[in-house]
Amino acid sequence: MSADDLERFALDFTADQIQIRDTMLRFAKDRLAPGAAARDKSHAFPNDLISELAALGGMAMKARAEGEEPLADTTAYVLAVEAISRMDASVGVVMVASNLAAAIIDAHATDDQRQRYLAPAIHGELGALSFALTEPGAGSDAGGITTQAVRDRDGWVLNGTKQWITGAAGAQLFLVFARTPELGDGAVTAFLVEKDTPGFSLGRVEDKLGLCSSGTAVLQFDDARVSDAQVLGAPGKGYAAALSGIGASRLAIAAQSIGIAERALELGMAYAADRKAFGVPLSTFQNTRFTIADCRTELDQAWLLMLRGARLLDRDGAIRSEASMAKLAASEMCGRVVDKMLQVHGGNGYSRDYEIERLYRDARVMRIFEGTSEIQREVIARALLGRAETG
Ligand SMILES: Cc1cc2nc3c(=O)[nH]c(=O)nc-3n(C[C@H](O)[C@H](O)[C@H](O)COP(=O)(O)OP(=O)(O)OC[C@H]3O[C@@H](n4cnc5c(N)ncnc54)[C@H](O)[C@@H]3O)c2cc1C
Structure with missing residues (x-):
């Protein structure tokens, strides 16, 4: 496997794009392929492999750390996802969900949030991030979410349930979208929720047809308290952030x-x-x-x-x-x-x-x-x- 097969598209790829793809193909072949069938059977979430891929920059590829260029543009990013998914699509989807969360954080984070959350994600110290929008009653119709955040002193209290959240079994940080009715009808706000937040817990890990080791789980919020510093972007503008x-x-x-x-x-x-x-x-x-x-x-x-x-x-x-x-x-x-x-x-x-x-x-x-x-x-x-x- 090499970058030569891209030649047939008669498009110019940069040296960086080809190098990223080659690195990811090598990782997929050497590290993912050998255990993919066993993980599919055991449904085990591959924390170690996710950490290795994160250390290669694979979990926040287009995000920008202070004073650094992003690792990848969109072209290099999709080449990387294609390469990883050849050998283990479960790891591939964890990568996609994490990059989605990282891109939204990158576009909306304050300086403090960049330092506290984004830089560790880019440098592979956080493993995979999770993106939590879908709920038992709202998937395609994402505007129908009912998880709610209510203002309380210097922060917010979250209640509700998220479903189908990729990588949740291993994630340290969750980008969570909740309705904030006091900011207007239909207002949704994005929150950065840390794994150990009191009142936040993982529910059932889904028993799926495929992508069996992607750690897809239910998230439960029972009076989970987050601070104002964990609001991502403008309060009430979370839906636009999700779409970005x-x-x-x-x-x-x-x-x-x-x-x-x-x-x-x-x-x-x-x-x-x-x-x-x-x-x-x-x-x-x-x-x-x-x-x-x-x-x-x-x-x-x-x-x-x-x-x-x-x-x-x-x-x-x-x-x-x-x-x-x-x-x-x-x-x-x-x-x-x-x-x-x-x-x-x-x-x-x-x-x-x-x-x-x-x-x-x-x-x-x-x-x-x-x-x-x-x-x-x-x-x-x-x-x-x-x-x-x-x-
Ligand atoms: C393995 C897996 C991983 C996932 N990972 C994540 C994740 O990390 N984060 C996250 O937030 N979500 C995640 N999801 C949720 C996923 O995005 C939703 O399942 C998907 O958007 C569909 O929503 P739904 O399941 O509620 O189906 P529904 O919206 O109930 O749709 C059911 C059927 O009705 C059709 N339908 C619905 N509305 C219309 C319409 N307006 N016109 C025509 N047809 C329509 C649909 O096409 C579908 O065929 C994941 C799902 C799976 C299965």
Whole structure:
């Protein structure tokens, strides 16, 4: 595995972008690949590996520490996520959630917050950060959250439940969004909540179909008290802060989808070359050859949409529907490619002894989180047609 395979896109990549990708590919191959199947079975959250990846800068790649340049631009970031997700998409998604939280903190933190939270995250001392928006009653409709923060003397008291929070099993710091009704109807405020805050606890770790070692958990707030110094950005403007990181994060899920599909294609091609039926390798059958050709073509389409989105974000600082197009195309492609490569494996593809089985399960959620495929279509349609008038 090397950066040479990027050549086929006929785009210029900087030396920094290629070096970051090579470092991440090496880490994925040497450190993540060997234990990925065992972690998938045990559901163990890989604290040590997350710390190692954090020490490489992987948990806050685009954030800026005092007097330093960010490690990565968006292009390098998505190349890194793709590389990591090839070998362990559970670690990949923890990386994506942490980078989302770090990017929002970077954009809104006070000097004190930068020193206390962001610098340690950038330098790998905090492990992964968690981003906590979703609740049992509010996912796509994030405006429907009910976790509340109420003012009390020199701080705020939080009550409510968050669900589906990636990396929560190992995180030290949580970026939490709560309704603050005294600041206006629908006002939401972002809070930086430390793990050991009294009144804050981890609930159930989800027993999931895939991404089994990503430590996804419920968060419980029972009169959890935080200080004014832990409010991130302007009080009441938390929803806008949450949305500010969404473009890069949707591109990162496109990158995860591409990483999983790249690995599936690699495995399928190797299997087709090796396995014989009717006395010849599967790769001699036209249906296998055409399937592989279709998968490579679909993968490259997704790559180009993702790279376009990353470049737009790097150039203009803002993208809208292009991130949704990349996420929609790549996650739907991932589902098709992994399914086809499992088919190439025949019965063996249905066995836990084969990596393609894990990829098949890991792939499914790509169409669900960071905005479902339906929500991405809605974003794209709205950009083209304006908001639908219903009712
Ligand atoms: C493994 C995993 C990890 C996650 N990690 C995080 C995390 O770290 N932090 C976090 O905050 N959240 C996280 N999430 C939550 C995730 O973002 C939500 O699950 C997702 O946004 C969908 O919300 P929902 O599950 O409530 O589904 P719902 O919103 O209830 O949607 C159900 C179905 O209805 C459709 N639907 C809903 N609204 C519309 C509409 N307006 N038009 C058309 N169709 C619609 C959806 O597309 C979907 O098919 C994670 C989820 C999973 C599964």
